[in-house]
Amino acid sequence: MWKTPVLREEAAQPPVESLDDVRRRKMIGELTRQHRSYLEGLARRLCRNQLDPDDLVQDLFEKTMRSVPPIPAGANERAWLSRVLHNLFIDKLRRRNARREDPLDELVEPPAEDRAWWHTLTADEIRATLARLPEDQRRTFELFAFEGRSYDDIAAALGIAKATVGTRILRARQKLRDILTVERGDG
């Protein structure tokens, strides 16, 4: 099980914390409490049996603790952390494939050019945007994303092939991103 990470520097530091340190520690504690379980699940989904999901989450919180500020004000925290987690995952994947052991210093912040569309996104906004998608894609995506149904369940319920479920969900994701990028992103 993942535990609250302890920074190496923290262990060696003098006992007096600055006000900023205290604030940051509290913020990380709160982020952990609210999002830990979700992020562990996300890490498992990204890693499957290919990488260690616990390592990924541990790296994520260590990186977040070192960032100032940990997360920009006003950002959707979970979305932010998920994007950073994804970047760490890709980084680890590339390093594994390249068989290199470089320090984890790149790709940690979400790339600046794509920040706009998702930065303050809400579930209600996704629902509203979904209403503009073709009916078959909208319904399939809703069953998956909002009702937590598996591809097999959706295929059985809608009477379509499992592969069709996958294609519809992909198309829905692409259209959501395209619409949101145009309408709320600044590129």
Added chain:
Amino acid sequence: MAECVHLVRTSSYFDGALPAGDEAEAVEHLAGCDECQALLRDAATLDAVTSQAPPRAQVQPRRRRWPLAAAAIGVAVAAAIALWLAVPHGGGEGVPELAIELPKARAIEARFTGAHLGAYRPYDPLRGDRAHEAIALATLAELERRGDAPDLIAALAATGDLARAGELAARRPDDAAAEADRAALALAAGATDDAFVHAYRAVDRAPALAAGWWNLALAARTAGLWHVSRAAFAKVADRAEPGWSDEARRQIAAIDRQIAADHIPPAQLRARAAEHQASGRAALARAELDEATR
């Protein structure tokens, strides 16, 4: 511009819908494909945001279960008509859809997600979780024939076959509904820690999934974490689901009496949470911390 031909595979990988044998190939490609990486990043972002959907924002409460059921019925009716048209009358070889018949009351207090077994039936507390439901073998066979894994898992559990139900549940993809079902199985087996783990995964993944909240409420009630239990039952009570919401309200009333009689000081809860966290029981520790802050 031609798009990468592996986007569907990458998307399905993220959704846990790829056969395990194809996963290594999918990530191998992912490591070198910018387009698939961008898709995965956006899929993770959309997932992170939709996972925060408040239950109240859910479209009309009754739409949650019934569209699936309605779609399934629609498909069944269409199939029946097609069969009727295709098969020469009088000498038909078609396999008729058998009705799924269940006892009037449920023997397991936990809630499953299957369309049939997850529909509300009153809990019979006099029989308790050790009682089994008399579900006809024909019903089990029919669920198996339909490939209806969620209902089959719940039905097996209801008949007392927790081992086989657990095997089936372990093979399901890691989605919220499967996690809610695993939590229900853990509750039926008396494994409260596991129930916390799976119920939290379910509600984190799909905050609108009532079965996740229901099972979290039961785990917390078992652990004596009354406020956490009450809050989780309230999520179900608020949804105005016939049967389930009424039972949730009765639970809340009983819990309120417990809260009045049995108050654990927050400091004690925090100490317990720290102990449990240190011993690897993180989900239980999370519930205790939630209880301490309420």
